Each structure stands twice: as C-alpha cells, then as structure tokens.
Amino acid sequence: MEQTQPEAKRARPPSPQAQAGEPEEDRLSALDDATLHAILARLPLRDAAATTALSRRWPRVFATLPRLSLTCATFNRRETLYEYRDGDEYCDDTNRWTYAIDGILDGRAAPIASFEVQIDFMDAYDDWFYDLFREICRSGGLRELSIWNTNSTDCYKVPSPVYNCPTLTSLELYSCRLRVPGSLRGLRAVRSLQLHEVVATDADIRRMISRCRDVERLVISDIRKARNIVIRASNLEKLEICSYRPLCISVKKALRLDSVKLSLSYGCAELNWSVHDNEDTDGDHSISEIEEMFGFEGMEEREHEQTDEIANMVTFLGGLGSAKTLSLNLETEYSKVLSKAKSTMPKRLLKKCQLLGLQKLTLTMDHNHEAVATLVSCLFNSSPNIKDLEIIDPLDIRYSDPLAAKFWEKQINAECVQNHLSSVTFFMSISLFKGRPCLGLPQFLVMNARVLKRMSIKYHRSNDKPKHADLLETVRE
Template sequence: MPPNGKRQQLSPPDVLSNILESVMDDILMRLPLRDAVRTSILSKKWRHNWCRLPQLRLDEALWKTKRDLTDLTSNFTKIIYHILTLHAGPITKFTLSIPHLDGCPNIDNFFYFLSRNDTQHLVLELPTGGNRYKLPSSFFTCLHLRHLTLNNTLFHPPPVFKGFERLISLELSNVTISSELLGSLISHCLLLEHLVLKDSHDSNPIEISAPKLRSFVLSGKIHLIHLKHVPLLSNVSYEPTEFSLETEHDLAKIFESIPAVENLRWEFSNQDANPGPIEVIPTRLPYALNCLKRLYLSRIFLQEFFEFSFALCLIRSSPNLEEIEIEACASSDEDFCEPVPRDAIDEIPASFSDMTFNHLRTVTIYDVAGGRAEMQLIKVLLAKSPALIRMVIKPCGMEDKKSFKILAEITKFQRASSKAEVVYNVD
C-alpha cells in the first residue's frame, strides 16, 4: 500500500510489443503466410511486421476450404494486390506452390515486382493440368537469382536473355524448353553447383557443360544426356525412364564423363522393361570408378539377369566403396524377366577373385527373397570386405520357416572382418 493508503492500478507489461524485432521476424518466418498476416491484430507494433518479411510462401493453405478454390482468380488477385501494395523491403525468397489447382491465375505483374526486390530464391510449382504457364519477359530480368525451381512452366526467353549469371541451383520439372536452349542456359550459369532435370519432353540430346557442378539429378531419358564438361561432379542420381544398351561401350559412356563421382544413386523402377541383351553388360567397366564411395541401387530385381549383372558390374568397378545400399524388388514382370542362370551364379566368386574392398564398412540390402544370386552376392561381400563393420539384411514378406532358413545360411558365410556384425531385420 502507498503512504496515502490508496491502491494504485499497475498496467501489465505489453509483452508482445517488447519482443525484439529479430525475434518477431523469426516467429513470422516460421508461420504460414495466412497466420503471419493475422498477427497484425496482436498490437500496434505487430500491425505491419509481416509486410517486411524477406521470405514469402503462397500455397493452397491460404484457402480455408475447397469452396474457396472455386473463386480462385478473385481471391488470388486480392492476395497479390495486398502484397504488391503493402510489402516493404527485399524479398530474398519467394515460393508459389499451387500444383493442384484447376488453372493458373494471372501472376505476370508479380515477376516485375520480384525483379525490383532482388529476389535470390524463387520456387514456382504451378498447376499440372491444362496449358503450361508461359513465363513473362519480366521473369527473365530477375538477374539476382541464385536458386531457381520451376514446375509445369513454358520457358521461352526473349532474344536478349543470356542467362542467370549468379545461379548456383537449378531445378526443372515438367518444363517445356528446347534442348539447345537448356544447354545454353546451363553453360551460361558458370557458378552452377546443383542441377535437377525431371520429365523433359524434348527428344533431342542435351549437352551439359558446367565446370562447378557438384550435384546432378536426372529423371528421364538418360541416353539424351551428354555430360561434356563436369570435372567436379561428385553426386549423381539417375532415374531413367528409358534405358537401353546395344554395345558394351554404351554403359561405359554413361560413367566415363563423371570420373569424380563419389555418391551414385540408380533408380530402376521407371526404366524401360527391355533394356537390351545381357551380352552388353561387361564384367567391369574399362576404367575404375576410383572416387566412388557410396552406391545406392533402388528397386532393382536381383533375380533378373540384366539388372543383377548391371549391379555386379558397378560393384566390381568400384574398388574404394565405403557404403553399399540395395533396395531390391521382390517381383518383376515375368514376360520380360530373364532369370540369372546357374552357371552365371557359380562364376561370381571367380569374378571377384582379384578384388578386396578394403574401405567397405556398411552394406544394407532390403527385400531379400533368398534367391541364389542374392545369397551369392551377400557371401562375396562378406568374404571380400576386411573393414566391414555392419551388414543389414531385411527379407521380403515371406513365411517364418523360409526366413529362418535364409538366416541360417547367412550365418555360415565366411567373414573377412572379425568386427563385421550381420543384422537380420524381420518385421
């Protein structure tokens, strides 16, 4: 009580208004845009904070219900208008993700706004149905871009456009662009380190020259890709939708341009069911993949002669492997399946007779069916890996009796490493 005996009303501290601006910005950037705008009612200090957000994401979360989507053009136009008129300061990253909408709204004017705000990171995931959105001329004036992701767009720049000189990351998925233009675009991105190409519909070869490229992901027709100059390329992921070999040199050409590859991933599930005769798969490549440390084979049918031989060729050609991961496929189309013959299985140990995997430490094989080819591969890797620490084997769905029979057989295999632990995972 004060000396005069009268109570004093103490106002509670305004916690929200006393938060540091850096903390406010961090909170706002972690919220969906819809919720970030709603914070303007918290206090006077928060009223316009969202207007200076350096990162904006416009996605389908902006609409409450499916009913809101029916009036998309009107709603979206209002949102874009509010951002254009109220936002202050640079927008370093902008994401527009509306792939499931029926049509693409008019966003041409927004690219002019982004180009004037020195946007460095741009992600466009546009509707998949109907005609693809043609990027306006103002898009090609966003010369500060360092990261660019485009989905479902038509890329046709004006004649004066030479490229994005500051770009270090480029991801194109379902983008309509000619092979010549794509090759020119990449060659003018002298700082490019990361490249993703998915579902290109151009049937002409693409020549890629990128002296600083370190990571490359391809989902499409692998025979159309010519890696001309990529001396630093160390991470490669191939998901070929068409893959056929006519001669042994065809397989060698795929890997001869990436001598620095350290991590290789090959996805089998989307490729052509008839890749070619087994005779075109050599015992090993004409050169060693000496830099390859991690090999990941996904959805490979180890009981099919061509795919199994492909896997053996890569393993035999990679003497310095540190990690192997194989996601086997338990079944395949029998009309195109050529089983691994018995004599080929019996010859596997001899084909590894001059090899020792002195750096191999971990091996993981999923969906093992217990076929003779699979078991022989497991046996060889255990016998030829003196530094092996852990091998994880997960059988595919099968009855317990067969599963335990596979385990009993594996436990009898000779191990070159006294520290090797074999983990047999059963659901």
C-alpha cells in the same frame, strides 16, 4: 429544482503489476523483427496480413516480411477457405486474389527475398503475372523463387524477367515451359536449380544449366520433350535425375560432384507420359496426328526401339568420376528394356571414365537379371574404392533363376572388392530360402572382400527359420 450529480465512472481494478509498482510487460513487442518474421512465416499469408491491426509497429513488420507464399486458396472467403474441388485447392475469386497481391506489393517497405506461388490460373492472367514477376525480379533482393503451375493441362511459360534476375540463388519450376533467350543477364548466382515436369528442348536445358555457372544442386524430374541433357557445371555437388522415359545425360567437368541419384521408371506410359513429350506440339494438327500424340504406349515403345539404353548409361556414368555416393533406382521394367539392347554392356568403363572417387553405392534393381547383372559388374569393375554397398530389390520383383557365384566370378575382377569393401547390405523382397536361394552375389563378396566387416541380408517379408541365419557362415568353410 434539485440537480443530480452525475454518476462517477467505475474505476478499473489495478493489475497485479501496477499494485507491485512495475509496468506491464509486452513480451510480443519486445521481440526483434527477425523473430516476428519467423513467426509470421508460419502463418497463412492472409492471417499474417491481419496482424497489421495490432499496433503501429506491425504494419512495418508485415511490409518487410522477407518470404511470401501463395496458393489458390490464400485469399478465399472464410467459408470456402478449406473447400476442395477434385481433391485440390481452388480459388473462389481470381480477381480478388490479384487485387490482394497488388495491395500487398504496393505496401512493401523492403524487397521480397523469397517468393513461392502454387496456383493453376497463371495462364489465364498471363500479362498480370508477367508484371508481377518483373516487379519482384527487378526489386534487387529476390533470392529464392518457386513457381508451381498446378494446371494439369497447360504449361506456364516462364516470363523473361526470371531469366534476367541477377540476384536469384534458388530457382524451382514445376510444369512450366522453358524458352531460354539466347542472351541472358541473370541466373549467374543460382546455386540450387530444380526443374520438375518442365517442357524444354535440348538447347533450352543446355543453355539454362550452363548459365547457372555456380549451381551446386541440380534436380531434374520427369522433363518433357528433351532427349539429350548436357550438364556443364564446375561447382555442381549434388545431382538428382528422375525420368519415366529414356534420356542421354552427359556430365562434363563436374570436379566437385559429391552425390548422384538416378531413377528410371519405365512401363507406365498412360500414367506418366504427356502430349508435351512430343517433339512438336505447337501449331495446328490433323485428327490422325492428334490421335498419335495421345498414343502414349506406342510412343514409349517406339522410343525404346530407337534408344541405345546401354550407351545412355555408359555416357552418364562416364561423367561421375568425382562422385563419392551413387544411387541407381532402376525399376523392374528397366530389366526388360536392357535385355533388348542391341549393344552389350562393357565389363568396365574406359580408364579416364572410371569412378575412382566412389565410396558408397546403392543399387535398387533386379541384380539377378542377367542383363542388369552386367551393369552391376561394370560398376564393380569401374569402382575400385567402394567401401559401402547396398543392393535393394524392387518391391514388384519376380525372381527367376538366381545367378550363381560362378557367374559373378567370371564377370567381376576380384581385385576391385578386395581391399576397400567393408560393409554390404542386401534388402530382399522375398525369402532367399524358398526354392533356390539367391546367394550368388553375397557368396562371391564374402569370399573375395578381404576387409569386409559386416554383411547384412534383410527381407521385406520373411518366414525363415532361425537356422538359416547361419547359412552364410558355412560359405567360408
């Protein structure tokens, strides 16, 4: 019986490198860990985790990934990965989400340096997230932490391990509730602190900011409940504050302050106000009390009646003596509020409070409204070293009677603009040459700023004829 020889295996054709006598080059594996981490950081976390199957090296690369970023949809099934509910991402299985995070943390070979979470179910898993933040904050390597609670109704209470993390240099919180303990062991190394729509009392805000003694950048956006904010930060360089409701902001001993931005957006209570803006929203309430809590327009009106808006502004400006750049964005509704103030704006700040370091001033406001014009005048009279000025009309401005140059001559000490002001730019919402031209302040500056090199007037909409471009030149004659 004849035996058949087994068929020989077909040999693979040699690669071009083998034919040339050179080994094949694995360029990806040749990269160092830092470069691979930078690549994985650009991938969704679930895709970055899948790289652990590539070779023996890759599990270690993923296990030492310094930055983890999580959203609701991070661990969704592929078929629901890009589905949305009411325009937002959602988690199709919260249990799978938490199990996945547990698995990733169990396999870690190095502390997490940067952790960002942006989800809407932290309150539902409060104990689990407490343990998560405790583990991360105690790891000894956490530098950056961002907690974004996207739940539109409930604020997430910041867990105590966050306050006691000694290694944090950057902390960002969104829609969270602050209850800062009286004694803290952490936050001393924080250099960037961002608080967006947080719920906090005056004492909580003051305690937290003072604890971040090395903070260089502070952002406070639409804070809830707090009315008075005291900022003591000797290393503070950049300050940004946005608010839809009156705040009394006192800045103390900020000798390194360089850049300041303040935006006040009044008149949209139904859109911006929340039940958390009440002084006391904890505990049980009657139906009438609950109805009052949701009467946002009435709340806003009462608050404006009880607030001394001019005193608030003077207090705020009084702590900015070292700032080099100042931007005030005061929308049209602010003009109405300021005109109802019971006190009057001083012509200049007290000598010890003057803005002697200010070099660039940007004003987004209706400077032709007489109440606002007194604020503009106070700024000029208190800032003798301004070099660069920008004045921007709000987009929803409605011009009334423009203020003439004679008004500004009475309000502003000409010496304050004579020797340093060199650049002026006006951004107008409508043409100045339709009806009565709004050239009072530009005319005053042209006549008094001796070192002025450039004045520019720009329009959002303009049908002006070329002949109007030379109008300012005639002012000098």
